Amino acid sequence: MLNKHLIHLLIGANVLLFLARFALPDLDALAAQWPVRHPDYRHWQWFTAPFMHKDLLHLLFNMYGLAVFGAPLLQYWGARRFALLYFGGALAGALCYTAWQAYQIEAAADALAAAVSVSPAQFWEALTAGQTGAPAEFWRLLNTYALGASGAVFAVLAAFSLCFGETRLSLLFLPVSFPAKYFVAGLVAYEAFAQVSGFSLFGANIAHLAHIGGALCGWALAWYWLRRPRRRVLRVVK
Template sequence: MNINIVTIVVILANVIPSFIGFKDYSFFERYKFHIGSIKKGERIRILTSGFLHVDVTHLLFNMLTLYFFAPIVVAYFGSVKFLIVYLISLIAGNLLSLNFHKGEYHYSAVGASGAVTGILYAAILLQPDMRLGFFFIPIPIPAYIFGIGYLLYSIYGMRNRVGNIGHSAHFGGAIGGYVITLLFFPSLIWVQPLMVGLLALPIVILFILEKSNKL
């Protein structure tokens, strides 16, 4: 697989600050996502937290996912638009987390998961018929089924506070990736309306649950 220079730059932009944060606790604390600090005006954390990670495993998982799916988005949009999708997904993920956890002063999080999920969802929207294989699933499954299932699980995780995972950031990132992909490539709406509609289904469900106060 040929990896574009912009993907390498994004990976390094995650690796370098993350390793600094592993060794420097004050650096990590200064730039992580923290509801109380953001409410006090430190909005830069909405961006900077997306380039920090808890540990090497967390970092490796996100960067491997990015490595596999970034080339699809770069191939369709080019380097600049890829960066826009990445950054908007990162910010969208943290904004949804901010809204979802707004009453939890001490809630904190780090990681590129929102941005990476946005790239993943953009890649699925662009190539919904590609097949994804996983260690725990013996038969590769269509990407669109994985995308829908992943977001439905994220809704479940948000409602039930499952694990130490930022489900809201994942979901917000996916929304960012979905919306900006359609803005960059609006012909998808009439070229493959069924896929566009199916991939929007979890987003609609989340909106309905939010409006009915069931989250």
């Protein structure tokens, strides 16, 4: 039964938490992925943030990708491997994004501490106590949180491109199609370009590193599983 309905359950959980944000205004503070230095950071956010979305379009795109590309993988691998792919991609994406964000925050804090001739530890103590100021850019970094299933969906896309590489895919409203193995590779290359250059075709506030981390996890798991197919146990009936 789980093999048949796992994708429905995942979509249902994403829709439920999306709707819950309207009823619970403080849900983002509890369930979104906050920087580890932020007062609202909690360990459970690694597991709740991938089920939250900022707006309806964000939700629809991710759930469309999950339904279309996840269904053949679920049938091909079964619920256990698909669940590992989905949650592994979500965690890998969150880890990549959060690690880079933490590096940026720590680097900015070290520079600000050096500018006022205090240690980084003293700077954080003063900042927490409200005894020192910081520029708006620093507060923007510290108060930026992540949410969404994009890391998990990119893991599904990447795995699909290895398992069904010759399937032709195209962008919406464009008549040109490409084999999945090239289409997804190009999509991830664009995410890397957007991360490095700061130029994004789809607007700002996109966690490109989360997409890249999810895709790398999806490729790694698919590559490993394709080399080690599931063992089928034959039961002998006497």
